[in-house]
Amino acid sequence: MPSDKNIELTIRDGHESAPPKAAKKILDVAYDLFYRRGIRAIGVDEIVKRAGVTKPSLYRSFPSKDELAASYLRQYDLEYWERFDEAVAAYPGDPRAQIKAFLTRIGKRTQVADYRGCGMTNAAVEYPDHSHPARVVSEANKQELRHRLRAMAAAMGAQDPDTLGDGLLLLIEGAYISGQLFGLGGPAQSVARNADLLIEASLKK
């Protein structure tokens, strides 16, 4: 589900001129394959074959497979915050409703066969080395998520905003993982309700 916007930002840092058309096709295919089947599970040969290009084309646009994986995650990051900001924009000034909307959406997404969870989370599991290009992007995304959740917990008047923000983060990560572990009917479908219960219990009385 990569969008067409901002592709150039994820390729070669956007410093070069117009990005080659092949690069977009490669990134689109890599996005789909990396997300659905895992980064380590996909070889560059399969990517170029499915993209209808050749291997040298890939290495002209991306310095390595690891960097291609990082580009995939940068694209994922863009779309992630788009979804997040949609939920925020839907309920201006009401962080509790924003969280509820975001988690309801996550809960729905998990209830589909072959749901694969969060690409960021999965990449971090695949690459425990903190210096790996893909993991760097992943960790930055999660740090940002933590910041936002803690800020929203504070804005909704939590007794201990950091604890509530972290609790929401745990529920979200749990939903990503259990969504792909249990499939339909799994625990992830209750993430929004559990989050709301936790919020209710964490507000200043």
Added chain:
Amino acid sequence: MPSDKNIELTIRDGHESAPPKAAKKILDVAYDLFYRRGIRAIGVDEIVKRAGVTKPSLYRSFPSKDELAASYLRQYDLEYWERFDEAVAAYPGDPRAQIKAFLTRIGKRTQVADYRGCGMTNAAVEYPDHSHPARVVSEANKQELRHRLRAMAAAMGAQDPDTLGDGLLLLIEGAYISGQLFGLGGPAQSVARNADLLIEASLKK
């Protein structure tokens, strides 16, 4: 941290007689390597080298790398429920305290550099294919965890036991994942407190 007990149960289904000594060394090394660096990241050559054995020895005890990975997870499963049952045994008849003890332990374990989360969860992320031998073991472990948590939620008098049990599962999975994502000082350290808040809010008034 593989223990010496019950090894034979995870090798060749335990139907044969005494397990070869080489098999234990192989499984121990594979356990450590698979857990710390990931299954896909480790080749059989590295396993046999670190175990001080040869490749044919590995394939005499394990039919394939995939089955070796499954054996690793069966061993992990044994030790997992040992830890779980310890927490249960520490507070007989008090499921809420049992949960609290288990989650406190998880929270502590996550607060160490290079924490790698749950081997079961990680394996499921590495192998999205539901028919993979390693994933079969992983999914069975998670189903069992869900059963137990829902039963405990019912035993502690939750208004909606299935929702609370699933909520606890989400928090636990979130702790495993965020533990390896954030390292020291991450959200996982608050898993026990958040679980207790959620429990409090979920009990029949």
Added chain:
DNA sequence: TGACAATGTTACCGATCGGTACGATACATG
């Protein structure tokens, strides 16, 4: 000592891994 199971050794297999050298081809601009 004989017998057997377990392990070791060495060498090998085809497939795939990530990555590249190099010449051909399209294309825009003068």
Added chain:
DNA sequence: CATGTATCGTACCGATCGGTAACATTGTCA
């Protein structure tokens, strides 16, 4: 039209992947 530039495809690289064949060696126990 010519010329340079960028993208293309063919073919190839060494390394590693999971897995095996054939045979020598060890250790144990009767």
